[in-house]
Amino acid sequence: MNTLRPILLAEDNPNDIELILTAFQEARLANEVVVARDGVDALDYLFRRGKHANVAAQRPAVVLLDLKMPRIDGREVLRQVRADPQLKTLPVVVLTSSREESDLLRTYQLGCNAYVVKPVAFDDFISAVTQLGVFWALLNEPPPNPIPAAGS
Amino acid sequence: MVPASDTFSEPTNPARSLKFSLENKIAAGFAAALLLLVLFGALAWKNARQFEDVLDSGYHRHELLYQLEGCVNHLVQILTESQRYLLTGNEDSVERWAEQTRFAERAMQRLRQLTADNAAQQSRLVQLEPLFHRLVELTGRQNSIRRTTGLEDAIAEIDPAEIGRLMDVMGEIIGRMERTERALLRERGATSLQAIRNTTAWIAVGSLAALALVAGAYLVVGRDFSARRDAEQALRRSEQMFQRLFENSPDAIILVDRGGRIRRANRRAGELFGYGEQQLAGLQLQRLLPERFRARHAAHFATYFAAPRAREMGAGLELFARCQDGSEFPVDILLSPIEAEGERQTLAVIRDITERRQAEKKIHSLNLNLQLQNSRLENANKELEAFSYSVSHDLRAPLRHIDGFTGLLTKHAAGVLDEKAQRYLKVISDAAVQMGRLIDDLLAFSRTGRAQLNPGPVDSNSIVSAIIAEITGGNPDSRIDWKISSLPLVRGDAALLRQVWVNLIGNAVKYSSREPTPRIEISGHVDTSASETVFHVRDNGVGFDMQYADKLFGVFQRLHADTEFEGTGVGLANVRRIVARHGGRTWAEGRPGEGATFSFSLPLNAIPATDNPSASTSNS
Numbered sequence: 001m002n003t004l005r006p007i008l009l010a011e012d013n014p015n016d017i018e019l020i021l022t023a024f025q026e027a028r029l030a031n032e033v034v035v036a037r038d039g040v041d042a043l044d045y046l047f048r049r050g051k052h053a054n055v056a057a058q059r060p061a062v063v064l065l066d067l068k069m070p071r072i073d074g075r076e077v078l079r080q081v082r083a084d085p086q087l088k089t090l091p092v093v094v095l096t097s098s099r100e101e102s103d104l105l106r107t108y109q110l111g112c113n114a115y116v117v118k119p120v121a122f123d124d125f126i127s128a129v130t131q132l133g134v135f136w137a138l139l140n141e142p143p144p145n146p147i148p149a150a151g152s
Numbered sequence: 153m154v155p156a157s158d159t160f161s162e163p164t165n166p167a168r169s170l171k172f173s174l175e176n177k178i179a180a181g182f183a184a185a186l187l188l189l190v191l192f193g194a195l196a197w198k199n200a201r202q203f204e205d206v207l208d209s210g211y212h213r214h215e216l217l218y219q220l221e222g223c224v225n226h227l228v229q230i231l232t233e234s235q236r237y238l239l240t241g242n243e244d245s246v247e248r249w250a251e252q253t254r255f256a257e258r259a260m261q262r263l264r265q266l267t268a269d270n271a272a273q274q275s276r277l278v279q280l281e282p283l284f285h286r287l288v289e290l291t292g293r294q295n296s297i298r299r300t301t302g303l304e305d306a307i308a309e310i311d312p313a314e315i316g317r318l319m320d321v322m323g324e325i326i327g328r329m330e331r332t333e334r335a336l337l338r339e340r341g342a343t344s345l346q347a348i349r350n351t352t353a354w355i356a357v358g359s360l361a362a363l364a365l366v367a368g369a370y371l372v373v374g375r376d377f378s379a380r381r382d383a384e385q386a387l388r389r390s391e392q393m394f395q396r397l398f399e400n401s402p403d404a405i406i407l408v409d410r411g412g413r414i415r416r417a418n419r420r421a422g423e424l425f426g427y428g429e430q431q432l433a434g435l436q437l438q439r440l441l442p443e444r445f446r447a448r449h450a451a452h453f454a455t456y457f458a459a460p461r462a463r464e465m466g467a468g469l470e471l472f473a474r475c476q477d478g479s480e481f482p483v484d485i486l487l488s489p490i491e492a493e494g495e496r497q498t499l500a501v502i503r504d505i506t507e508r509r510q511a512e513k514k515i516h517s518l519n520l521n522l523q524l525q526n527s528r529l530e531n532a533n534k535e536l537e538a539f540s541y542s543v544s545h546d547l548r549a550p551l552r553h554i555d556g557f558t559g560l561l562t563k564h565a566a567g568v569l570d571e572k573a574q575r576y577l578k579v580i581s582d583a584a585v586q587m588g589r590l591i592d593d594l595l596a597f598s599r600t601g602r603a604q605l606n607p608g609p610v611d612s613n614s615i616v617s618a619i620i621a622e623i624t625g626g627n628p629d630s631r632i633d634w635k636i637s638s639l640p641l642v643r644g645d646a647a648l649l650r651q652v653w654v655n656l657i658g659n660a661v662k663y664s665s666r667e668p669t670p671r672i673e674i675s676g677h678v679d680t681s682a683s684e685t686v687f688h689v690r691d692n693g694v695g696f697d698m699q700y701a702d703k704l705f706g707v708f709q710r711l712h713a714d715t716e717f718e719g720t721g722v723g724l725a726n727v728r729r730i731v732a733r734h735g736g737r738t739w740a741e742g743r744p745g746e747g748a749t750f751s752f753s754l755p756l757n758a759i760p761a762t763d764n765p766s767a768s769t770s771n772s
């Protein structure tokens with residue numbers, strides 16, 4: 001187990017954010033959870049620009065990505081991440097309400113690593129989030145950093 | 153419309169071919185008759201000549217005989233007169249004697265001419281003449297002596313015996329000559345007669361031949377004429393037939409010559425264009441076209457006649473024709489070259505297509521309508537998709553929050569909340585979860601209506617086994633008694649049919665869960681007479697009252713309270729919709745407390761082509 005990398009949570013709904021963070025607490029996950037409120041925020045963090053320009057950002061262990069967000073939505077974030085040579089291998093788990101087949105298809109085609117539908121029932125929700133956290137933050141071996149190119 | 157003949161067709165006129173040979177025959181007949189006439193003429197002329205000959209020679213011969221007889225007379229007279237003179241000394245007798253001598257001389261000269269054609273007779277004459285001259289000499293001497301000296305000297309000088317001898321010989325010669333002439337006469341007559349008879353015979357034969365020829369000609373010509381008459385009759389009949397066809401055709405037909413003049417038009421043409429009978433003939437074709445088309449038509453007309461073939465006129469163009477009163481109507485025109493009245497003409501068949509145009513317009517507008525409907529439906533579909541999408545995302549979130557924070561609250565305030573409070577919170581939580589399930593089911597239901605069918609072979613056996621495995625796997629101490637028969641293969645959308653089985657089997661399991669030994673039977677068979685495959689899922693659970701059977705498959709319709717059996721009432725509606733989209737039927741039978749059998753059928757042939765995703769709802 002290496003140094004704990006942060007988990008980037010891209011989610012616009014504060015209630016969902018609270019629930020997820022509570023779940024992580026319950027699961028006793030030690031990783032730092034960075035919250036981005038929408039796609040712009042998330043991309044700024046990942047590309048270390050905008051309001052995150054000065055932060056010495058670390059490559060997250062995993063990105064928990066909601067699909068339906070204002071400004072830039074989850075799909076676009078995924079597309080840009082997969083298009084960037086540095087971030088191409090970044091594990092992205094789509095965590096969303098929709099089980100629409102079109103969403104599934106498109107997000108997998110864009111290259112997400114996993115797709116999890118947020119359960120309505122609280123217990124199931126907690127269980128799902130916990131499992132996610134444990135797997136991606138602890139069990140999974142994240143891809144190594146690629147050799148940095150000039151500029152970013 | 154079938155195009156007419158492609159080339160100028162030769163009229164098959166049997167009368168024509170007969171005519172030639174008939175003319176030949178008549179010519180031949182007349183030639184033969186002429187020949188016979190010439191022959192007859194020649195024979196008759198020959199006959200006449202022969203007759204003339206006969207007559208002539210007869211005449212000739214008779215004259216000869218006459219002269220011979222004259223000769224004899226004259227000789228006798230010469231003798232007689234000289235004797236008389238001898239006796240009487242009358243000078244009259246000497247005159248008469250001289251006269252007779254001259255007559256006799258003339259007669260002999262004539263005889264010389266007349267016997268020119270007969271050497272024998274000539275030679276006899278040659279014998280006769282000196283004898284005659286001797287007689288004349290003797291009798292002349294006798295006369296002169298009598299005159300001069302007297303009777304006795306005359307008698308003494310001239311020997312009467314010699315005169316007598318001369319007379320006898322001459323008589324004999326003449327007699328021979330006579331006989332020969334008569335014989336010749338007879339002979340010539342006989343041969344001529346024979347010749348005439350021959351010629352007559354030939355004439356008779358010729359006449360018979362001519363008669364035969366005439367009779368033969370009559371027969372032959374007669375036969376030819378009757379053949380010709382038959383041919384003419386046939387032609388007339390075919391003409392009548394043509395006339396009938398032409399006049400009674402339901403389409404207007406006109407014949408147009410190179411100059412664009414209408415030569416002939418049938419009744420329908422008159423009706424169509426508003427002209428009386430016979431009024432169309434002689435008109436220029438252009439009169440039947442609206443003015444604006446005339447220039448172009450003239451050009452086309454010329455090119456058409458240059459290279460005529462059967463075709464539709466102005467293919468692809470909208471053609472109009474003009475009635476006498478100026479009104480117009482749309483037409484279809486078919487052209488075909490035809491040889492008529494010995495010249496090249498064009499046969500034009502004109503059909504009033506007003507009705508067809510109207511029908512076409514109607515079809516066109518119906519099509520537009522359909523397209524409009526289609527696009528409306530597509531829009532509706534798209535809206536529905538957007539709606540579902542929105543529902544997926546937006547409706548679930550608040551539910552999640554309700555349940556989530558209820559849960560957190562329960563945890564957080566566990567010590568503070570009394571039993572009632574905790575029960576209240578549980579109710580809230582359950583309600584939220586139930587709503588979540590409803591939303592899921594509704595979404596699934598909507599999806600079954602919208603999704604495209606992917607038809608393919610479906611192995612129901614494997615689907616059913618997988619479902620059962622999931623159920624029993626998740627519930628190891630399930631006591632369910634499964635009776636699964638071998639299920640026939642069907643054709644349909646495997647994913648959607650899986651949902652059907654999931655729902656039906658799920659229901660069977662759910663509603664028999666209260667039984668001590670739940671038993672579920674799954675079977676299927678092919679019904680060839682109805683051309684469908686039928687499946688049954690039977691359970692021995694709570695069953696239902698048939699009175700409410702028609703409600704079973706309705707959306708959100710349930711026959712049991714939520715407290716008895718959980719559920720959303722969408723499952724069977726889903727089943728019905730999916731099966732209906734495959735063209736099948738769904739139905740159920742049950743008895744309260746004795747279980748239920750749910751059945752569905754799928755047609756044997758492929759999925760109906762008229763499958764319209766958003767159209768099929770209830771029914772069947």
